[in-house]
Amino acid sequence: MISIEEAIQLVKNNSKPLIKETIKPTERANGYVLFKDVYSPINMPPFRQSAMDGYALCLHESLKYKLIGEVKAGDSNQPILKHGEAVRIFTGAPVPDSANAIMMQEKVQSNGMSITIEHQISLGLNIRPSGEQVKQGDIALKKGTKLTPAAIGYLISLGITQVSVYKKPNIAIVTTGNELIDAGETLTYGKIYESNSKMLLSALYSLKFYDVTIHKVEDNYFKTVEKLNSVINDNDLVIITGGISVGDYDFVGKALNELKVEELFYKVKQKPGKPLFFGKKERTLVFALPGNPAAALSCFYVYVYIALQNIMNRKIMELPRVNAKSISNFEKRGDRPQFLKAIHNEGEVEILEGQNSSMLQTFAISNALVFVPENISSIKANDLVNTVLLPI
Numbered sequence: 001m002i003s004i005e006e007a008i009q010l011v012k013n014n015s016k017p018l019i020k021e022t023i024k025p026t027e028r029a030n031g032y033v034l035f036k037d038v039y040s041p042i043n044m045p046p047f048r049q050s051a052m053d054g055y056a057l058c059l060h061e062s063l064k065y066k067l068i069g070e071v072k073a074g075d076s077n078q079p080i081l082k083h084g085e086a087v088r089i090f091t092g093a094p095v096p097d098s099a100n101a102i103m104m105q106e107k108v109q110s111n112g113m114s115i116t117i118e119h120q121i122s123l124g125l126n127i128r129p130s131g132e133q134v135k136q137g138d139i140a141l142k143k144g145t146k147l148t149p150a151a152i153g154y155l156i157s158l159g160i161t162q163v164s165v166y167k168k169p170n171i172a173i174v175t176t177g178n179e180l181i182d183a184g185e186t187l188t189y190g191k192i193y194e195s196n197s198k199m200l201l202s203a204l205y206s207l208k209f210y211d212v213t214i215h216k217v218e219d220n221y222f223k224t225v226e227k228l229n230s231v232i233n234d235n236d237l238v239i240i241t242g243g244i245s246v247g248d249y250d251f252v253g254k255a256l257n258e259l260k261v262e263e264l265f266y267k268v269k270q271k272p273g274k275p276l277f278f279g280k281k282e283r284t285l286v287f288a289l290p291g292n293p294a295a296a297l298s299c300f301y302v303y304v305y306i307a308l309q310n311i312m313n314r315k316i317m318e319l320p321r322v323n324a325k326s327i328s329n330f331e332k333r334g335d336r337p338q339f340l341k342a343i344h345n346e347g348e349v350e351i352l353e354g355q356n357s358s359m360l361q362t363f364a365i366s367n368a369l370v371f372v373p374e375n376i377s378s379i380k381a382n383d384l385v386n387t388v389l390l391p392i
C-alpha cells in the first residue's frame with residue numbers, strides 16, 4: 001500500500017498531455033486550447049468605424065461646418081467631404097475616407113443645414129481605425145491560448161468559423177456489478193440504483209469534458225475482460241468503478257492483469273478509497289475506483305482530476321487547498337489519512353456527520369474535503385485544517 005503523496009506523484013508522472021489535433025466549430029470550442037496560431041482573415045474593424053453618434057468632419061479652422069449628408073451603421077455610401085464639411089454619422093457606421101474626426105452630437109448645435117461644434121478637436125478623434133484590433137494576416141490568437149467566451153466572440157468577429165484545437169480525451173466510464181439497475185426501473189430485493197456513472201459523468205461535464213461514454217458490465221470475468229479490452233482500445237482514459245477489491249466476484253484487477261495493463265499502483269493508504277488502482281496501456285490511462293460512491297468521487301477529485309489537467313496540458317494540476325479554521329470536532333479511527341466531506345465558507349470549515357464511503361448524502365451538500373494526515377488523530381474546533389476546495 002502506497003502513500004497518498006506517492007500515488008499523486010505517480011499520477012502526475014504518468015499522465016501526459018494529449019498532442020492530438022481536432023477541428024471544432026468555433027462556437028463549440030469554449031474551454032479548448034488552440035493547437036495552432038490563428039491568423040486574422042480580415043482587418044478588425046474592417047473599415048474606419050465611428051465610435052460615436054455625432055458628426056464626421058473634414059476639419060478646418062472655424063467651428064462651423066456645412067452639413068452634406070448622412071451615414072448610418074450598415075451603409076456603404078462614401079460621401080466626399082471638402083474642408084469645412086460634415087456628415088451626420090452614427091456609432092458603428094463607416095467613416096468616409098475624407099472625414100478625419102468625429103464630434104459627438106452632445107457637443108454640436110445643428111440647424112439642419114450646418115452645424116457648430118463646441119470646440120476644436122484633434123485629428124482622428126472617435127474614429128476606430130481599420131485593423132485597430134488586429135490586421136489581416138496578423139496572429140489573432142496564439143497557439144496554446146485557452147478559449148474563453150471572450151475568445152470565441154473575438155474569433156467569430158473575425159469571421160473564423162472553425163478552429164484547430166487540442167483534442168480533449170475521450171473517456172469511458174465503466175460500472176461493474178450484478179446488483180446495479182437503472183434509476184427509473186423497479187427496485188427489487190438485493191438491487192440498488194446505479195449512480196456512479198451519472199455522478200462521474202456530471203463531474204466530467206462540469207470540468208468541460210464532454211466526450212464521455214458509459215458502459216456496464218456484470219460480475220463475470222470473461223465479460224469484464226471483453227468490455228475492458230474494447231474501452232481501453234477506444235479511449236484515452238478509462239474510469240472503472242467497483243469490482244476492484246478482494247471479493248470472489250471482484251474481477252476488475254484480474255481482467256486488467258489479463259489485458260496487460262501496466263499497474264502503476266494498487267491500494268493507497270487513505271480513507272476513503274483504499275482499493276484504488278491506476279495503470280496504463282500504451283497511451284490509455286486506467287483508473288479503477290472503488291465502487292462505494294463517496295470513495296469513487298473522492299478518488300476522482302484527488303487523483304483523476306490531476307490526470308485530466310495534465311492531459312489538457314494545464315499547469316496547475318491539483319485542486320486548490322487552503323488552511324481553514326475547523327468549526328467541528330472530529331475523532332479519526334484507524335491510521336489511514338482521511339478525506340472528510342465538509343462545507344467551506346469564508347475561511348471556516350464544517351466537517352459533516354456521516355463520513356462512510358458508501359454515503360453520498362453528506363457529499364451532496366459538501367464543497368470541500370478536509371484532509372486529515374496520518375499523524376493527526378483528532379481535530380478540535382478552531383484547529384487549522386488542510387482543506388481541498390472542490391470544483392463545484
Ligand SMILES: Nc1nc2c(c(=O)[nH]1)N[C@H]1C(S)=C(S)[C@@H](COP(=O)(O)OP(=O)(O)OC[C@H]3O[C@@H](n4cnc5c(N)ncnc54)[C@H](O)[C@@H]3O)O[C@H]1N2
Pocket residue numbers: 175176177179180192193194195196197241242243244245246247250272273274275289290291292293295357358
Ligand atoms: N475483505 C475486504 N473487503 C473489503 C475491503 C478490504 O480491504 N477487504 N475493502 C473495502 C473497501 S475500503 C472498499 S472501498 C470496497 C471497494 O470494493 P469494490 O471496489 O470492489 O466495489 P464493489 O464491491 O463492487 O462495490 C462496493 C459498494 O459500492 C456499491 N456500488 C458499486 N458500484 C456502484 C455504482 N455504479 N453505483 C452505486 N453503487 C455502486 C456496491 O453495491 C457496494 O455496496 O471494498 C470493501 N471490502
Ligand code: MOO
Pocket residue numbers: 270271272273274275290292295357358
Ligand atoms: O476505501 Mo473504502 O473507500 O474506505 O470504503
